[in-house]
Amino acid sequence: MEIYDYRQELIDLLENTGSDPRSLHQTLRSLTTVVNILNHYNSRSGDAHRSHHEKTGHQRYQTHQRTEHPLSPAARRTLHSLLTGPSDQPKKPTRTKTTPKVSAAPAPEAPKQISAEERLAADNLYLVHRKLSGAEINHHYYSEAILHQLHFPLEDGDVVELDPHQLVRGLPSIRRVTSDHLDDYTPTKIKVIEYAELRPVPGSDVLQIANTMKGDSILDQAPANTIVVDPFKYPGRDLKAGMVIDFAYFDHGNGLKDASAGSIRWIHEKQDYDTTRQPAKPKTAKKVVNTKHDYEKKLDYDLKQRTVLVITGVRDKVQGLKPVIAKHHGVFHGLDASAEEKVSSSKIKREIRDADFVIVCIDAIHHRISQLANHHAKRYEKPLAIANVTSNTAVERAVARALNGDPAYAASSEKLG
DSSP: OOOOOOHHHHHHHHHTOOSSHHHHHHHHHHHHHHHHHHHHHHHHHHHHHHGGGTSOHHHHHHHHHHHHSSSOHHHHHHHHHHHHOSOSSOOOOOOOSSOOOOOOOOOOOOOOOOOHHHHHHTTTEEEEEEOSSSEEETTEEEOHHHHHTSSSOOOTTOEEEEEEEEEETTEEEEEEEOSOOOTTOOOOOEEEEEEEEOEEOTTSSOEEEOOBSSOOSGGGGOTTOOEEEOGGGSTTSOOOTTOEEEEEEEOOSOTHHHHHTOEEEEEOOTTTOOTTSOOOOOOOOOOOOOOOOOOOOOSOOOOTTOEEEEEESOGGGTGGGHHHHHHTTOEEEEEEOSSGGGOOHHHHHHHHHTOSEEEEETTSSOHHHHHHHHHHHHHTTOOEEEESSSSHHHHHHHHHHHHHTOOSSOOTTOOOO
16 A cells, blocks of 8 residues: 655654744644544545455455545645645636626715705705695695695795794794795696585585685586585584585696595684675775875885885775875886786786885785785795775885885884874
8 A cells, every 4th residue: 555655744844843932833733733634544544444354346446446545636735735834836826617706996976966955945945745735845744724824825836934943833834935936846736616615415414515605616617516525534524514615626627527536625614704695895995086196205215216016905096106106216006906806816926026015905905815915925025015004104104114124014003194
């Protein structure tokens, strides 16, 4: 049996062993490993020799083949490395069938693009997502009760300013509506059937609305246009015949079909509207003929040819207010709002957009007009002031408040001449 001659390697190992503890310890570890390897192969050789007498022909031949060279080439290389140390020659890289993956350098991150809503949020400005009832603003739901207390209406797509330091029912209060609108946002078209009276449906538990007190909705276009309102869809509201409601729906161009899929937005209180009769129309002032306009100014300020829009419901006094503005070197522009149904929101918006100051005489106009005027004035950031009566002195003082940035309403102690 051929045995690998390892004596020379042992001699080289001992000759290269130094007297320092580290070298001696390394040699001890190498010799221990050699003894373990030799014991391993010696035990395999002994087992093969014993089985030689117990196996027949072919098995004896296989045992002879195993014991002929007790150390395999790999074992010889391992033993040689332990005794002589690693070779000084650099190892050739072994070839592999698979190409190693080359990790690409990470691509530089593209700069994060700031959205238009994020830029608005930096100034506490947020987009209004109007619902059939209430609205979502900055991921918070504002109920219709909160929106109903505002002095201006909110539409889908409006941008409002929130005050995080003043809370209303735990939510930041809505301070104003700005003139900003996002170019890439298409507002949802929502229509509201205002002041519709709930009526019973004979022989059933449901209610219906068939017309409105204002006569300006899809229900008023034809007697057959009705919308069924199921009280069971509105638990807790205790709907009854005779109540006056606002009913909102998404307008997709399908007429009454869209309206029928709407929802109650608001239930008016009895003190807001008398459900037994039509709402009283604003009282028109008695006709006053002023042949002369001998107005003498009492306050001293200069409008410097800026335009003042005066909105009033007293038609005969519209032109009589023109000298008030002319005496202060301003340009007068009057809007006759005596016929409420002829004054649309778009008309008020257009007039306010072209003016520098807005004066609203509230003694003979509909509440809707003053509300729209306030809304559009804030949207276009136009100074607005309220005159309690349509008179020269009241308008003159209102213009002074708008010019100086004072509160819109006159102080209670202020006397109007």
